[in-house]
Amino acid sequence: MATGINAQSVAQEFLQHANDEQLHADQIAQRIVQLGGEPNFSPDGLTTRSHSEYVAGESLVDMIKEDLVAERIAIDSYRDMINYFGNDDPTTRRLMENILAMEEEHADDLVSLLEEFGA
């Protein structure tokens, strides 16, 4: 949905982040299977299971701001999960720590974009 003069670089960043998020979903699903569980891929209830909500931005800057909110929610969620796993499941905790580091990079990328736009 990114349009306008700066759209290409922002769309590129969004695409990179979306690919990273897909990777996270795959990694977590794989870990759930390793632990003998069944990942829930059903689209039913996806929005109620999500920690963040979908908000369509009106402008490029709005979209980046909404995305930043979602990244910060993800950061809080992964921090909570890392605390929850503690020393009980170091492998899952390490996976979550790696994902958390990437979410922090995402948030940082978005803050940089907002600064470029003077927002």
Ligand SMILES: [Fe+2]
């Ligand atoms: Fe992610």
Ligand SMILES: [Fe+2]
């Ligand atoms: Fe992210």
